[in-house]
Amino acid sequence: MTPPQEGVAMDGEALIAALPQVRGKLQPMVPLAPYTWLRVGGPAEVLFSPADAQDLAAFLRETPGHIPVTAVGVGSNLIVRDGGVPGVVVRLGRGFNQIETDGRVIRAGAAALDARVALAAADAGIAGLEFLRGVPGAIGGALRMNAGAYGRYMADIFVEAQGVTRAGEIVLFTPDQMSFSYRDSAPRDVIFTAAVLKGAPDASDLIHARMQELMAKREAAQPVKDRTAGSTFRNPAGFSSTGAEGESQELKAWKVIEEAGCRGLRLGGAVMNEKHTNFLTNAGGASAADLENLGEEVRRRVMAHSGVDLLWEIERIGRRED
Ligand SMILES: Cc1cc2nc3c(=O)[nH]c(=O)nc-3n(C[C@H](O)[C@H](O)[C@H](O)COP(=O)(O)OP(=O)(O)OC[C@H]3O[C@@H](n4cnc5c(N)ncnc54)[C@H](O)[C@@H]3O)c2cc1C
Structure with a gap:
């Protein structure tokens, strides 16, 4: 903050x-x-x-x-x-991880894991949150980042959020105030504490089956078992209010990284993942500096090769030691 x-x-x-x-x-x-x-x-x-x-x-x-x-x-x-x-x-920990469903509505604390929220929605016959099953964050981070996958985003299921400002005021945020965009939302200096989300009615077993399909697709394409932080860089160019455009752009970060010859590029214990080149990976013994410096080296090489200015999607916090 x-x-x-x-x-x-x-x-x-x-x-x-x-x-x-x-x-x-x-x-x-x-x-x-x-x-x-x-x-x-x-x-x-x-x-x-x-x-x-x-x-x-x-x-x-x-x-x-x-x-x-x-x-x-x-x-x-x-x-x-x-x-x-x-x-x-x-x-946020215990005290912020409750999940309740009511009709088509899900109320979740900001520490509730996205996957647990998706499963609770499926159990309750609420469709539309399947994409959250494979996002390994919690609801607070999902609100902040407008988490999304396979064409669906937090913006699509959002009703309202509760947060606390740096001045200590508890505030409710409407969709307008959240102003979601590609991997971003507007409120700054706010700690989200809870969210109300919505879906559409459907048969529970069908929702579970769709989630399984998405998980299988993800496991085939992404190094889900490695130490990563998901996509390192945003897909270049293009946002819309929900972020959908950012995902559907022709210009994919993994592609420009690949074309710049950075697949498998290594610095200390940090490596650009062989399975998915936009996943910066701690392959063992990496420092934060290794990871950040490798990311910056990839940005330089991509700029030199294709003129694309990659922007970090991974948030970096704290002080460098060097
Ligand atoms: C294997 C893997 C796959 C991934 N796949 C996807 C994907 O498909 N789609 C996608 O969108 N992301 C994906 N990610 C990235 C990540 O899971 C999401 O960005 C997630 O929403 C981050 O949530 P978090 O709780 O881990 O937040 P953190 O990483 O801890 O924090 C991220 C940001 O959110 C802020 N934040 C966290 N909690 C709060 C809060 N309560 N209030 C205010 N700000 C807060 C932090 O300050 C920080 O700026 C993936 C990551 C991995 C490792």
């Missing part, structure tokens, strides 16, 4: 002493690598696991504005840099 301050040494204990009392948990200097798919990066100066939305709101209200606050989900679209993340990292 607030950009990290450069050059100030991190001291989690001292920071906790300056923070308000909470009902949840504040922990100093917590390694973040285990909380991410790429398994790299340094610690959070303070990791905050709020008890509920009220706890988060009171905390943000009373936390001085100069202290950086960063939200993380389950780290499936993140590189945490090696120097760690100064300030407070908020990771």
Whole structure:
């Protein structure tokens, strides 16, 4: 939410002493690598696991504005840099992972895994959320990123979201306010805490069968068992309000990467995946710097080869160590 301050040494204990009392948990200097798919990066100066939305709101209200606050989900679209993340990292856990269905509507906490939400919708005979089954994030990250797959996006199923602003206000967001675009949504400096989503009625077994098909398609095309953060770069050019255009563009990131000769390109423990060239992979022992530097090298080579300026889809947070 607030950009990290450069050059100030991190001291989690001292920071906790300056923070308000909470009902949840504040922990100093917590390694973040285990909380991410790429398994790299340094610690959070303070990791905050709020008890509920009220706890988060009171905390943000009373936390001085100069202290950086960063939200993380389950780290499936993140590189945490090696120097760690100064300030407070908020990771929602128990208290934010409930899922309820009611007619065609699903209410989910922001820590609920996308896959669990998709399965709950299928069990309840609610169609249209099948695409979420294979997205390995949680609902907060899906709202932030307008997660999508196979032509469907969060924007298509969104009713409203609850979030807490940096000033500690609990706010409801309408579709207009979310202003979804390709792998993005408008609200900044907000931690989403819950979402209301909708689908259409259908037979549960048919929905489950469609999800199985999508999963099989994904497993055939993507290195789902490797340490990656999904697509590294956005597909070049073209967004629409739902993001659909971004997916259907002729110009695919994997293709320009391939054409620039970057399949299998390696730097330290980082490699551009052989199975899917847009998947930056920790092949073992990579640092965050290896991964980020390899990504930048791929951007340079693609620019030199085809003139395409690849933009990162993976979010990078924290400080570099070098
Ligand atoms: C194998 C693999 C396949 C993938 N396939 C897809 C795919 O098909 N489609 C797709 O869209 N993505 C895909 N991804 C990327 C990723 O799963 C999505 O971007 C996902 O929505 C990120 O959710 P997360 O909880 O992991 O968020 P994180 O990676 O932890 O965070 C991502 C961003 O969201 C923000 N954020 C997280 N939680 C909150 C919150 N509660 N409030 C506010 N901001 C928050 C973070 O600050 C950060 O900016 C894939 C990733 C992997 C590893």
